[in-house]
Amino acid sequence: MSRWTIAAVAISYLCVLFAVARWGDRRADAGRSVIANPTIYALSMAVYCTAWTFYGSVGRATANGIDFVAIYLGPTLAGVLWWHVTRKMLRISKANRITSIADFVAARYGKSPLLGGLVAVVALIVITPYIALQLKAVSASVDVLAHAGSDRGGGILGDTAFYVAALMAAFAILYGTRHIDATERHEGMVAAIAFESIVKLAAFLAVGLFVAFVMFDGPAEIFARAAADPAIAPLLGSAGASGPAGWVTLTLLSMAAILFLPRQFQVAIVENVDERHLAKASWLFPLYLLLINLFVFPIALAGLLAFPGGGVDGDLFVLALPLAAGATHVALIAFVGGLSAATSMVIVETIALATMLCNDLAMPILLRIRRLDLAGRADLTGLLAAIRRGSIVIVLSLGYLYFDLIGGSYALVSIGLLSFAAVAQLAPTILGGMYWRGATRIGALGGLAGGFAVWAYTLLVPAIARSGWIDAAFLAEGPFGVAALRPYALFGAPLGDPLTHALVWSMVANLGLFVGLSLATRPSATERIQATRFVEAFSHAEGERAHVWGGQARVTELIDLVGRFVGQERARQAFAAHARARGLNPERLERADAGVVRFAERLLAGAIGAASARVVMATAVKGGDVGLDEVMAILDEATAVIEYSRQLEQKSAALEAASAELRAANLRLRELDRLKDEFLTTVTHELRTPLTSIRSFSEILHDNADLSAGDRRAFLGIVIAESERLTRLINQVLDLAKIEAGRFDWQIAPTDLREVVTGAIAATSGIFAERRVVLDAMLDERVPPVPADRDQLMQVAINLLSNAVKFSPPEGGRVQVALRGEGAGIRLTVQDNGPGIAAEHLPLLFEKFRQFADPRSGKPQGTGLGLAICRRIVAHLGGSIVAASPPGEGARFEVFLPYARGGDLTRTPR
Amino acid sequence: MRRGERLVGLLLLATFLFSPVAIGFFQQPALVGGVPALLLYVFAAWALIVVLLALVARGGPDGEDPP
Numbered sequence: 001m002s003r004w005t006i007a008a009v010a011i012s013y014l015c016v017l018f019a020v021a022r023w024g025d026r027r028a029d030a031g032r033s034v035i036a037n038p039t040i041y042a043l044s045m046a047v048y049c050t051a052w053t054f055y056g057s058v059g060r061a062t063a064n065g066i067d068f069v070a071i072y073l074g075p076t077l078a079g080v081l082w083w084h085v086t087r088k089m090l091r092i093s094k095a096n097r098i099t100s101i102a103d104f105v106a107a108r109y110g111k112s113p114l115l116g117g118l119v120a121v122v123a124l125i126v127i128t129p130y131i132a133l134q135l136k137a138v139s140a141s142v143d144v145l146a147h148a149g150s151d152r153g154g155g156i157l158g159d160t161a162f163y164v165a166a167l168m169a170a171f172a173i174l175y176g177t178r179h180i181d182a183t184e185r186h187e188g189m190v191a192a193i194a195f196e197s198i199v200k201l202a203a204f205l206a207v208g209l210f211v212a213f214v215m216f217d218g219p220a221e222i223f224a225r226a227a228a229d230p231a232i233a234p235l236l237g238s239a240g241a242s243g244p245a246g247w248v249t250l251t252l253l254s255m256a257a258i259l260f261l262p263r264q265f266q267v268a269i270v271e272n273v274d275e276r277h278l279a280k281a282s283w284l285f286p287l288y289l290l291l292i293n294l295f296v297f298p299i300a301l302a303g304l305l306a307f308p309g310g311g312v313d314g315d316l317f318v319l320a321l322p323l324a325a326g327a328t329h330v331a332l333i334a335f336v337g338g339l340s341a342a343t344s345m346v347i348v349e350t351i352a353l354a355t356m357l358c359n360d361l362a363m364p365i366l367l368r369i370r371r372l373d374l375a376g377r378a379d380l381t382g383l384l385a386a387i388r389r390g391s392i393v394i395v396l397s398l399g400y401l402y403f404d405l406i407g408g409s410y411a412l413v414s415i416g417l418l419s420f421a422a423v424a425q426l427a428p429t430i431l432g433g434m435y436w437r438g439a440t441r442i443g444a445l446g447g448l449a450g451g452f453a454v455w456a457y458t459l460l461v462p463a464i465a466r467s468g469w470i471d472a473a474f475l476a477e478g479p480f481g482v483a484a485l486r487p488y489a490l491f492g493a494p495l496g497d498p499l500t501h502a503l504v505w506s507m508v509a510n511l512g513l514f515v516g517l518s519l520a521t522r523p524s525a526t527e528r529i530q531a532t533r534f535v536e537a538f539s540h541a542e543g544e545r546a547h548v549w550g551g552q553a554r555v556t557e558l559i560d561l562v563g564r565f566v567g568q569e570r571a572r573q574a575f576a577a578h579a580r581a582r583g584l585n586p587e588r589l590e591r592a593d594a595g596v597v598r599f600a601e602r603l604l605a606g607a608i609g610a611a612s613a614r615v616v617m618a619t620a621v622k623g624g625d626v627g628l629d630e631v632m633a634i635l636d637e638a639t640a641v642i643e644y645s646r647q648l649e650q651k652s653a654a655l656e657a658a659s660a661e662l663r664a665a666n667l668r669l670r671e672l673d674r675l676k677d678e679f680l681t682t683v684t685h686e687l688r689t690p691l692t693s694i695r696s697f698s699e700i701l702h703d704n705a706d707l708s709a710g711d712r713r714a715f716l717g718i719v720i721a722e723s724e725r726l727t728r729l730i731n732q733v734l735d736l737a738k739i740e741a742g743r744f745d746w747q748i749a750p751t752d753l754r755e756v757v758t759g760a761i762a763a764t765s766g767i768f769a770e771r772r773v774v775l776d777a778m779l780d781e782r783v784p785p786v787p788a789d790r791d792q793l794m795q796v797a798i799n800l801l802s803n804a805v806k807f808s809p810p811e812g813g814r815v816q817v818a819l820r821g822e823g824a825g826i827r828l829t830v831q832d833n834g835p836g837i838a839a840e841h842l843p844l845l846f847e848k849f850r851q852f853a854d855p856r857s858g859k860p861q862g863t864g865l866g867l868a869i870c871r872r873i874v875a876h877l878g879g880s881i882v883a884a885s886p887p888g889e890g891a892r893f894e895v896f897l898p899y900a901r902g903g904d905l906t907r908t909p910r
Numbered sequence: 911m912r913r914g915e916r917l918v919g920l921l922l923l924a925t926f927l928f929s930p931v932a933i934g935f936f937q938q939p940a941l942v943g944g945v946p947a948l949l950l951y952v953f954a955a956w957a958l959i960v961v962l963l964a965l966v967a968r969g970g971p972d973g974e975d976p977p
Contacts, residue, residue: 065948066948066949066952069952069956070928073928073952073956076924076928076956076959076960077921077924077925077928079963080917080920080921080924080959080963081917081921083913083914083917084914084917084918219944219945220944220945223941223944223945223946224941224944227939227941227946233939234939235939236939236940236941236946236948236949237936237937237938237939237940237946237947237948238937238948239930239933239934239937239948243930244930244931244934247930247933248929248930251928279967280967282963282967283960283961283963283964283967286956286959286960286963287960287964290953290956290957290960294953297946297949
């Protein structure tokens, strides 16, 4: 095939691309966007698949078996993460008008120009070889088609790669720099990228089907013949020469790549129209990756079968196989597919890099050169566009130079992975910044610098050395013969393949410095504010509080300032829309309040990046009645104050809760204190009554020697009875004190409750007879023993029975006692037919020292300790006691004791 | 946030399916139904994850999130 034919096909294809982009832009101008569609969004993400995918995967498969798949499994895993991570990045980027990955980092860490610049420079260094790789792929594919060998010949003007690069620069300039404001999406460019994704997928599938079904008799034949060939068979079960660690490294690197590669950030974040598109793209994009990889392995095997002896480079099987079969049209389809993969990557990457270089490198520097007085110029839109266009040309020229000088010596895939490993260095800074409020600018700077330095030493320098620019002994023996510093085996660590080795060491440096320095330094006010905005992107609705700020800046001045960068008309419209959205009349808005100032800064950030916007706002309106840097300082302080007051609010809420608890505790203490006083009064009273009668009867006995024997006997009987009562009272108080203090001597043994209840009935039969109260006992014939203290349980039963008698009516009193086994334990019920217990007293019944007046006599009965002791005993035995008093039915007490109780029986009940 | 939780579950599943541990079981040059076992496993697991992702993204019962 002649070079002219190939050139004609390539140029026709690129013309179609221009047409698609033009159509996309037309539709956008007409308000009928083509890219507001989740499928187009997912297809545009497939810019991930470059010429490296198209040609290089097959090449990798011929050497490493199936491990090329790991490079696509990573993005599939990331697809699962999108809902959490990418959605948050989207929110943050939209709220802060972020236009590139460098801008993202700069904005997070206090709008730091230094960080933005660092990321931009590193991106340029990292992406240049990657772009060179695309040019190399295109050039090599042309050579294969033209049977021209590797000799390019004809100088620059005879070089296909040069023309391809020039055409792509033209495309990027035409469709990538139409608007300066980032909110204006590059609709035409995205439409073209989506179109290219369809082309490359269709082309690859076409080649795959041709190889599998025309050249061979289906994939099964390829596999069967490969399995029969001893030279190829091991490949069928191989997942890479570098083992499990290599597999994990590839997966992790590709995960980082899909999230942080500048071109992926461009299509996934900057060009995103609607956050909801993410949901569909999260599975459509992995599906695309699966489809485009479906035939990689069969093609690789077919190539190995068709070209035994390694005469043809595996990277070019996609072209060489159809050519060997004489199907030039299929080879041409493959060429167009590879071309589309290369051009889509170069276009998006170049535009993303140009934005970065302009906003995060050129503008901050130019704005700081006071002599230029850039912020004072009338119209800067032209300058901005020129810088971006210049950057596009520079980036592509660098890519071409790299390709021309050293790109020829290194395999396709290695260059791609080199870039991936560098992009992975952004992961700690970005993810840390999104989820860790404490990450600081110094930490980010240290982490990035350290990570990139190790990356350069362990991957970039060796790559250059392998291209012959540095003495190869450097690799084998280390610099100056220091073996510990060999780039592929730092400190002699046995970390397997160079990629895993580099990833481990660079991450050690990166994470160590990032976390260590973040912990060691204090963030500035701006950093704190930005940290909050980023970390709380979902919960933190941008508080556009219209707090009154006594600033002097005029709205017209701000419009004029922003207009210099984005165009006057556009600025006026944006400010008017902003004012309307806040319910203000744009005509009457004169003084800029905080909301307007912040809006102006965000508009500027969309055009020139967060860091530059800060510089412009700070230096622009000089010589007027306000220095805007003072304004910005005031604003930052104000936001910091809001942040502090939010923290204060949280703290005071915590304090309030604590003091409420304290109040409750105090209340309870006072209540207990009152109860104790009452108890003392009661006990003293209770003690005094029997003491008084004992004393008076003793005095009578003492003073009257002539008492009759009958009287003496009667009086002595009273003295004895009163003493007994006194003893009982004192015993109860002591018991309760012991139980409460945990010093009670429990005698736990299997106890027959029926025997206990019968004993209690016998013990109380005297007062039942005395008060003429009828006792109905319904006791189960046989109940299983429960572990309990027999004497204490007896006390409970006696207490309940005598209470029931006490509250029974004088006439027709009737008490029912029931004992029955029930599920996990035994239930004892004592029911009287007395006046019952008032509902408000029920909850307090078992409290210590609670005495309730007998509704009939109005006087309290008992010591107020009986039921309290009962409850403590039952609780200690692991059971429960409850009281119920349905109106008109008397009072009912129920004790439930379980057959087995957990825990230590000697433990004190609480 | 059922969707978020399901995606975390899916991430765990995918991490295992794509891990060297799971892949290791199939690292032998055997053909299953005419296809290398390793290739078959990797693409089957991949397809499974894509299908599950699609199901979660569409939102099953309780899958809807507040905007």
